[in-house]
Amino acid sequence: MTGHPGRPSWDEARAIAAVAGSALPRERVALDAAIGRRLAVDLVTPIDLPHFASAAMDGWLVAGDGPWRLVDSDPGRGQAAPIVTGALVAADAFAVLRSESGEVAGGMLRSTVAGEPRPGHHIRHPGTEALTGERLIAAGALLNPAHVALAAATGADDLLVAAVPSVALVFTGDEVVTSGVPGPGRVRDSFAVQLPALIGMLGGRVTGTARVPDRLEDTVAALRDADAALIVTTGGTGTSSADHLRDALRALGARLLVDGVAMRPGGPTRIAELPDGRLVAALPGNPLAAMVSAITLVEPLLAGLAGRPPAPTHPAGDAEVEGRAGTTVLVPYSEVDGRPVVARWRGAAMLRGLAAATGILIVPPNSPAQSLPLPWHTNER
Template identity: 30%
Template sequence: MTTSDNISSCISEHEAQALSVGAAQAILRRWAQPVTTVERLALRSCLDRVLAEDVVSPIDVPAHDNAAMDGYAFAGAVLAETTAGTQGPGDATQLALDVAGRALAGHPFTGALAARQCVRIMTGAPMPAGCDTVVPQELVTRSGERIVFDARGLERGANRRRAGEDLARGCLALHAGRIMRASDIGLLASLGIAEVAVRRRLRVAFFSTGDELRSIGEPLDTGCVYDSNRYTLWAMLTRLNVEVLDLGVVRDDPAALVTAFRSAAQCADAVLSSGGVSVGEADFTRRTLETLGDVAFWQLAMRPGRPFAFGRVWPDGQQGRERDERAALYFGLPGNPVAVMATFYQIVRGALLSMSGADAPAPLQLAASATAPIKKRPGRTEYLRGIASREHDGSWRVTPTRSQSSGVLSSMSEANCFIILAHQQGDIVAGDSVDIMPFEGLI
């Protein structure tokens, strides 16, 4: 894909007026190309990093057949001969074995076993030569160096973990694109792998726009507000483990915006701004971006979050040339704080993960029963803040928060999920099933 493929050609003029969420996500998937730089890091530095290469197991895990529980290991062929081991008249299911030694994890039994001998074995200990079955210790009666147990229900090979049962040598352990979690770190350690190849961290620059914004610590003049969006964006970006570049607050001034965009595009793979993408008289961001980059769309059929811009920015502002690898993708988020969070999680987050090279699953969605009626106009996707709870029968119920205003950030802290109302969905009556997206693991 080259720069000459004008990004605006992705959509029709009609769609550009209010692009559906699904169409916007499709455009972003097309243009969100992963970073290509790869680095090798020590295992303890790889948490939340994106694997750049498949990892193949160099060994069998476990390395040997071993006991799945504490008990006694023996050759299972003797189970078919229980009549020869009868311990008492008429009882042909009792099997008697002599104990020849013991095996512990890290201390295997290395001797040879005669017929009808067994080894006391602990969980994880290697199976002695010739043994393929473990009888659990709680099923055994031991007297001196002899055990007796009822062989009924015990099959040959029971309670044995085979070599390579977890991972066999040469098998895929982790695939490229995986975001490394704690279990993955432990898995690679179990394979003896000390370092892996990961993609470099995505660099994301962001700033807020607006003459009314003040940073924490500054006095609030009449009509001014503290800038919460930069702190929200910083937190959401940090959760994605990207390199975060905070460019502060940019005033509603064309020259200042040009400087901010060029500076951001010079140092980052993606640029995020909040505010200044609607059609108000003081919204210079839109007009400035049109001179510095290539714009795909300005509006979404989404609530909250209708004013949303997506495009590309070049450090020198030039257009119409072969693609410059320095071009940064631009995401212009709304100014209202809830709209910032909604558009980030529904639109921006997936694109940034793709740019990081991550093969990440879509956020979890569940079906829940609405506890109250909800007004909904077809033709846009709505993301309401909701409070979900699980009932005794395992079903979910959800109630919208008291305020759904896009300026009430406290409603995001009060809620524990998004209530998702689809593009063509209409009014909801109490008891209707709706989709919810839990915040846990997302926000």
Template identity: 30%
Template sequence: MLTYLEARDQIRSLATSLPIVHVPLTQCVGQVLAQPIFADRDYPPFNRVAMDGIAIRIDDWNRGTREFHIRDTIFAGAETSTAIGPGECYKIMTGAACPSDVDTVIRKEDLHYTAHGTVLILCESVSKGQHLAKQGEDLKKDELAIPAPRICDISLVGALAALGIHDVPVYEMPSVAIVTTGDEVVDIDQQPAPFQIRNSNQYSLQALCAQWHLPIKFCQHVADDSGALSLAFQQAMQEQIILINGGVSAGDADHVPQVLQELGVAIVFHKVAIKPGKPLLVGVLPENRIVFALPGNPLSCFTTFKLFVEEYLHGCLGFTRERFQKVKLQTSRTKKSTLDDFFPVFRSPDGNGYRCKPNRRSGDITATVGCDGIGWHIHDKQVISENDTIQVLSLHPFFHTN
């Protein structure tokens, strides 16, 4: 049986690059930028005025000139054909291009406009280049502006627009099939009998896929019957990622591993030394198709998706940073097993660390409610003491630049 780290490394080795497509800028939010973006020109493209006021030559100020004649008024988006002489200035607005014959801006609050068309500078000190954004100080032409991969979030849209990117190169996310299994499972709109449960995992998996913008092309629940499972799996295997839930352990009704092998799935591994989620199975098919057979208990299903399905996606999208982050756990925790143990955590109210969220084993349907991450209790450490540093996997997809 593989350790968690061995299974994770196997998943990483299976990741393959995704195709790149272009989507309109208005539709890119939540997708993953696939190619770096370079500046098409200097930014700012000119010496840009940062304050309403006047533009002068610092030499006039240094010679003692404090009253200036206004030669012209320049608005944002306009230019002037007028040149100034000694003791003259431009009245200029925020965002305007500063003419080359001036080098300093005095803000409106430090000025007094006289009745005879001049302006007095009231401040005592002036520095050359003040209130000017120099051409190219943000980006030089052809300089890397936005590295990839990274999530196209709200903050990125404005930058892409400013750079003239109207068709955004993003990764085309792989299609998904979801098959849940179990005679005891009924849909959520049905009243379950005393020995039945509602199909919460189907909706949990749909939500997890939606968070990654994965298109779900097939979704079906199947009873614990080899023939029915085979038919459903054959349909599901038309997609690139096949998520199967339940029927993967060692019980008499756990037919999933055998059916998958009969259908030609090459089993990469079955069972991992983790808790919850030990029965996890991962297999592959031709054309870079991958099967994740996740355990049926809600916390096991959720945890193995976060640990392994997202690890696979992480690699396919070209991210290389470690997904776990080191944090302080403010509560102690003890385990008896020698497995890597994963457990829900939430940020403490004081913001100085994380706390455990108690749960009643892997069948606890509310175990992850209100949580911010999954803590990792490593296999060779039986006790986590209060304020020890642990590693936590965020519940949000890990979209950072490399």
């Protein structure tokens, strides 16, 4: 099978998607809301960490060699005072004797462990973790709980993070049922149950959904009224009497950036820009075709809106699937003994192969195969 004349290659479509939209404004959010967000600028500590000398153990702050006479505070040479973990000590303090290594009798403290304490023992000195001006977290990092705890230690109350693009979902299809076993001529909705989570894994946030019948006016209204930076539609991308996506985009004055892609499955995928700047990713109605299109083409749209590069592809080694003249083949695969093994179930309407896969194999017509990990098998997206 040859490719469709005039359709961009998968690589070209992906490159177009990555620059289709301008980066959305960054946001400043409280630390507890920053987990899972992407840091927009380097986190540089304005203070030493720790920023003062402190006890690392409960016990006694001792001065000089023992035994030590107990005092309430500020021990001089030959003296010791009780201290708790984290308490401030003088920068030139001698040592802390931990509580399990000492005993008190007759107002005197003695060490019960030979060699304890050494000078500086169990004292946290300033700057041992980081010095003022040191970069602690690089811009672009996907923030985790440890990151925000570290930011709090520097005195930060909030962080500047990249935007999470808003996404509106528009589902089309008169034949779709939303629950139970579908009857003859009907199909079960496989998009509403997974696309919101998938969009989240790809870096977006679903803010609205609409389900429309196969009528042009309803499709136009759904696209017109969707309030999001990116609108993702399913179905209606073909040329039959029930497919109205392309006509709806034309009616709204949209500019088609990608009018189909020379790839299989997912060839009818379209990317458009509405006059007000909102982007549209129109996915095919077949489940596997829609999902591989979302993972490989919606992801770079979201990346561009968030101001980051798309997820990188990786060399795939010896692929067990042949390319097609003029067409990039995309198939679910798993890695076995270091080799990509393609799924048996890889028809455009089949999900069984993708459910068991770890990545998508990208086989161009005249280039070595590449791969993308599935977003639920990586922590990078």
